[in-house]
Amino acid sequence: MQLVRVAAERHRRMQGLHLMPGQLKRPPSPEKLRQAATLLQGGASQREVTRTTGIARETLRKHFPGQGWTFKQGGDFRALTRHNPIH
Numbered sequence: 001m002q003l004v005r006v007a008a009e010r011h012r013r014m015q016g017l018h019l020m021p022g023q024l025k026r027p028p029s030p031e032k033l034r035q036a037a038t039l040l041q042g043g044a045s046q047r048e049v050t051r052t053t054g055i056a057r058e059t060l061r062k063h064f065p066g067q068g069w070t071f072k073q074g075g076d077f078r079a080l081t082r083h084n085p086i087h
């Protein structure tokens with residue numbers, strides 16, 4: 001059964017039917033992209049930019065390749081905040 005479900009999902013994706021009604025993917029506005037660029041240049045992670053702007057991380061990676069935190073920077077941040085969460 002798993003194989004059939006995967007094949008059906010792939011077919012729906014290829015037909016553009018994998019989105020729910022009202023969930024159309026629209027490119028981010030130039031204003032949102034400017035806001036994202038400012039946040040990334042200010043040192044924000046891609047995850048934080050996603051939370052702030054609503055732009056998907058995949059879209060951020062496409063528009064701003066190589067920007068955002070490295071895995072090491074993310075790990076260092078996590079190590080620093082593990083026992084002292086930021087609220």
